[in-house]
Amino acid sequence: MTNQPRADYPRPQFVRDSWMNLNGEWEFEFDDDRVGNREKWHLGNKALSKTIQVPFAFQSKLSGIGSNEFHDVVWYRRDLVIPDSFANKRILLHFGAVDYDASVWVNGNLVATHEGGHTPFHADITDALQEGTNKLVVKAVDYSKDVTLPRGKQYWLSDSASIFYTRTTGIWQTVWMEAVSAYAYLDKVRITPDIDNKQVELQFFIESAQAHEKQQVKVEISFKGKLVSEDTYLLKDSVGTRTVRLNDFNDHGLGGWWTPERPNLYDVTYTLLVNEQAVDQVTSYFGMRKVSIENGKLCLNNRPYFLKMVLDQGYFPDGNLTPPSDEAIKQDVELTKAMGFNGARKHQKLEDPRYLYWCDQLGLVVWSEAANAYEYTEKYVERFTKEWQASVDRDYNHPSIIAWVPLNESWGVPNIQIDKRQQQHALAMYHLTKSLDPMRPVISNDGWELVKTDLFAIHDYEWREEVLTERYSSEEKAVHAMPANRRLFVEGFPYENQPILVTEFGGIAYKKSEWEGWGYSGAENDEEYEQKLRAVIRPLLNSGVVQGYCYTQLTDVEQEINGLLTYDRQPKIPVELIKAINDRK
Structure with a gap:
């Protein structure tokens, strides 16, 4: 299977090197009679009769289907081979967006459910994996005619009209995997700039397999290739907040405010250390603006x-x-x-x-x-x-x-x-x-x-x-x-x-x-x-x-x-x- 189209990195503000794009050709099936659950399609043993180009919804031409008919229950299936570089790590499976309800199985094991057609979700699928080829199955349920559903411009009638456009059902943003440490990893970092005090607040969220005696985050901040701040912070809990002063920061100096006219950005690298050993590294960026x-x-x-x-x-x-x-x-x-x-x-x-x-x-x-x-x-x-x-x-x-x-x-x-x-x-x-x-x-x-x-x-x-x-x-x-x-x-x-x-x-x-x-x-x-x-x-x-x-x-x-x-x-x-x-x- 190809990783094209849409092979660009899907989460550009929180980047890891160890990742794999799952876009491309998947098996696909409409389930208008809603027999998939009863016939256990989630086990991945049934070959689905159509193919679709993920991440394009079946209503679009680029999906390879291009149908505007109502099909509110759809299934996806593909084989999944975990690369050798992911060995001895936790494997996270990410979905950028699935419209509207999603259920995800790996080798017949339910690993995720999610409600909401525009927001991302992920699952740790490590324990559901087996050696060799794995079976990944996704079921999406839409509610095309429900006008109480958060739907945006998707029309609830068959043909788009007035200010409403073609519907979207199923996967419509990138599907991808990444490998993280089995010990601990950064789940997210919340960044709050403060230009008045020339500082930025960083709030760290850590996922750990167990409590660690010494858990630290090393933060390196640079501007246009020049290091402006470097420090290491001890985190005693899974959530910790630190404030970093940017001594270079002013409107006309090396650093600078973010504006549309001058979109100045700071690059930042986070390294998570457990007992002084690096277990995770993420690159990101932020802008100083108010x-x-x-x-x-x-x-x-x-x-x-x-x-x-x-x-x-x-x-x-x-x-x-x-x-x-x-x-x-x-x-x-x-x-x-x-x-x-x-x-x-x-x-x-x-x-x-x-x-x-x-x-x-x-x-x-x-x-x-x-x-x-x-x-x-x-x-x-x-x-x-x-x-x-x-x-x-x-x-x-x-x-x-x-x-x-x-x-x-x-x-x-x-x-x-x-x-x-x-x-x-x-x-x-x-x-x-x-x-x-x-x-x-x-x-x-x-x-x-x-x-x-x-x-x-x-x-x-x-x-x-x-x-x-x-x-x-x-x-x-x-x-x-x-x-x-x-x-x-x-x-x-x-x-x-x-x-x-x-x-x-x-x-x-x-x-x-x-x-x-x-x-x-x-x-x-x-x-x-x-x-x-x-x-x-x-x-x-x-x-x-x-x-x-x-x-x-x-x-x-x-x-x-x-x-x-x-x-x-x-x-x-x-x-x-x-x-x-x-x-x-």
Whole structure:
């Protein structure tokens, strides 16, 4: 079996040398009659009748199947041979994302179950392995028509329409293994920068087979190849916290703040020692940056920062939610920057870690947004809360992420204006997120019907320049407007001088490919398209009230032709021209 496609390292902020990619061709089967459990497919003895290219969902062309039919129970099978280099180590099996419920067996032994279509999980499969060839089986169960499921843009009807796109079922991010010490290993390190005190806090989480008398972590931090800090810390428990002062750190010195304009990153190596013997080593990186709100101003590194973002759905023509390659991910970041944007709002999707890696490396801020459900139930609350916590935990260390968006446009809470329970849910998500990460702003309900929120985020698809100019000429007019015929705040949660941002606008349809579709307004030629872009962007740049915007959207997607790029990433007008508009030129 091949390890292609998508053979890039799947967790670029926590890297070990000893790993193996399991992407490529797997056996595959639909189980519409749900006989797999009864017939014990999990034992791996049954040859499945189809093949699929992991990590692409069967609905995508790149999977080799490309079917849009409903098949909510699917099975995967492949042989697994453990390389000799993994000998005498613990073997961890990782899944980037499986939509929605997953069960995993190795040689008939259940090694993992997981609920949540966007978050990663792993299992220690060492004790289930045997010599020679092993049988790896995965069962995925989706709920395609359940509108209370955290689903993002996946449509619950057969064909995509309106603002909803093709569904995703089963494995859609990388599957991989890594080998770790049988004695102890680093499970994760939580990194919290503090630019005001020129220091970084490191919280270590250790997995140990048993208690050790002397457990230490050696930390080596460098900047552009020069060592700036090295020390070894004794850890008496499985969790330990240390603060490292960066004596080189200042805005203009060897080190420096992370910004989109100067994405300065520190490299770090962690070495875990047991009784003074190295048992694990991980390489990582971090950025020194601070996001704050000072006197009603959104600040990056203690200075007001105007956000020029683009809405990015993260869909691809042949891979749907799964990018076809690492080059395609990097290209999206590069094109976003080339058009003069300094950020992206990832919309209704927990993005692939490789995307966040390139944002960290190349310099692009990110608003990380959950994949929402559409209707409210108690089961939805249980599912969503668990998945959102896992999302924040996965991506906490990325300097590019500067805001969390648990809810969008009242999805999952459609009656929030009048339903106290739904208001409490939005409040709970706000406070839960703040309890997990006090250093980033949280938007309680991006677009309208906001409860308590750090940023006042408005969605406004008005296309007339004079109307936008008047609407955003004062705070009072902006916060009391009803651009989508929705109140911008819920009664009892008035505007409290939060920074105002227009986080969806534009959406101008312009057909430049064979794709047919729609937008919120339209243009017939390049000249008209440029004029209409200027007409919606210029009022926000000149407002004096608005502190940032997010243009809809980066690319055309399926039936939507309101992207700055076509679905295959071709600019509709020169990227230099779009950059000039963003730069007030």
